[in-house]
Amino acid sequence: NAGVTQTPKFQVLKTGQSMTLQCAQDMNHEYMSWYRQDPGMGLRLIHYSVGAGITDQGEVPNGYNVSRSTTEDFPLRLLSAAPSQTSVYFCASSLTGGLSGANVLTFGAGSRLTVL
Amino acid sequence: ELKVEQNPLFLSMQEGKNYTIYCNYSTTSDRLYWYRQDPGKSLESLFVLLSNGAVKQEGRLMASLDTKARLSTLHITAAVHDLSATYFCAVNFMEYGNKLVFGAGTILRVKS
Numbered sequence: 001n002a003g004v005t006q007t008p009k010f011q012v013l014k015t016g017q018s019m020t021l022q023c024a025q026d027m028n029h030e031y032m033s034w035y036r037q038d039p040g041m042g043l044r045l046i047h048y049s050v051g052a053g054i055t056d057q058g059e060v061p062n063g064y065n066v067s068r069s070t071t072e073d074f075p076l077r078l079l080s081a082a083p084s085q086t087s088v089y090f091c092a093s094s095l096t097g098g099l100s101g102a103n104v105l106t107f108g109a110g111s112r113l114t115v116l
Numbered sequence: 117e118l119k120v121e122q123n124p125l126f127l128s129m130q131e132g133k134n135y136t137i138y139c140n141y142s143t144t145s146d147r148l149y150w151y152r153q154d155p156g157k158s159l160e161s162l163f164v165l166l167s168n169g170a171v172k173q174e175g176r177l178m179a180s181l182d183t184k185a186r187l188s189t190l191h192i193t194a195a196v197h198d199l200s201a202t203y204f205c206a207v208n209f210m211e212y213g214n215k216l217v218f219g220a221g222t223i224l225r226v227k228s
Contacts, residue, residue, distance in 0.1 A: 035218075040125070042160075042204060042218035090158065103150065103208075105216075107158040 002026050006091050006108035013081040013115045021076040021111050023091035029030065031094045031103070032074040033058070036087040037110075043090065045090045049074055050096075088112050119143055120207045122219035129158045129195050130227055137222045139188040139205035146210040148188050150179050153202045153221070162190075162203075 007022045025032065033048035035058075043059030049068040063085060065077040074093075078085060089112075092105040129135050139148070148150040150162040165181035165188060172179050176199065178191045188205055206218045227228040 015147075040220055042120075042220045043206075044218070045216070049145075103147075104161045105206075106166055107160070109158050 004093055004106050005106035006089075007109050008111060009109065011114070013113065015081060015115060016026070017081050017082060019078050019081065019106050019113075021078075021089055021091075021113075023074045023076065023108060024072050025074075025091075025093045025106070026072065027091075027095075027106065028071065028094050029106070030071070031092035031100075033092050034064070034076045035073070035090045035092060036051065036060065036085075038087050043080065046089075052073045054093055055104065078096060078113075083115045086113060117215050118209050118212060118215060119206075119216045120201075120205060122205055122222050124226075125220060125222045127223045128227065129192075131196055132194050133173040134194065135192050137192075137203055137224075139190070139207075139219055141186045141188075141207040141209075141217075142163040143186070143206060143209060144208045144211060145183070145186070147208045148181055149206040149216075150188070150190055151204045151206065151207075153204065155201075159204065192224070195224075197226050197228055200224055202227045 004025045030051050034046040035043040037043050044060050047066040051056045055066050088110050090110050091108040094103045094105050121140045148165045151159040153159045163179040168183040170181045175191045181188045202221045202223050203222045209215045
């Protein structure tokens with residue numbers, strides 16, 4: 001059981017380049033989300049999805065796009081990378097979006113992105 | 117505004133000592149989570165607290181929730197080096213579309 005798989009683990013980009021961070025889960029979770037982690041700021045929600053075909057913005061969505069064509073996959077796209085997007089990105093999933101049960105998030109291993 | 121404040125943000129303690137990490141939040145919540153993150157690693161779930169007065173314990177860690185005070189505590193008993201990590205609380209704000217907000221994290225260093 002792989003859980004939540006993120007790729008790549010490390011990436012260096014130049015300003016203006018685009019890239020996609022991949023996230024896949026094999027737990028049949030309805031809810032998937034992307035967070036960025038910056039020192040002293042905890043985790044901030046970028047985008048989330050409560051099911052295939054449904055996405056919504058979180059706290060810091062600017063500069064990022066997402067799509068959810070399948071239950072398993074939730075890629076995060078950086079359209080035109082900026083140095084302010086240098087961060088560690090985590091994908092997380094849970095069984096549902098929060099209306100029932102404990103809904104503990106399962107996190108991927110993280111992707112460290114540096115934008116020069 | 118939805119706020120989750122943790123304190124202290126950094127805690128250096130000797131092995132064998134007790135200490136408490138506090139998590140305050142700004143408005144009504146239906147559940148609160150504690151996560152642990154080891155350096156360079158992902159986050160793993162420690163506790164989920166679902167109701168007022170809830171107490172959960174695992175080894176040397178005990179978490180509690182007081183919804184009236186909007187406060188959760190993570191108590192460390194007789195700290196050991198293996199507890200060194202960053203601890204996050206995360207609060208689910210049900211009246212705001214189930215928005216989950218993380219605290220800034222508490223970096224815990226247990227010295228031998």
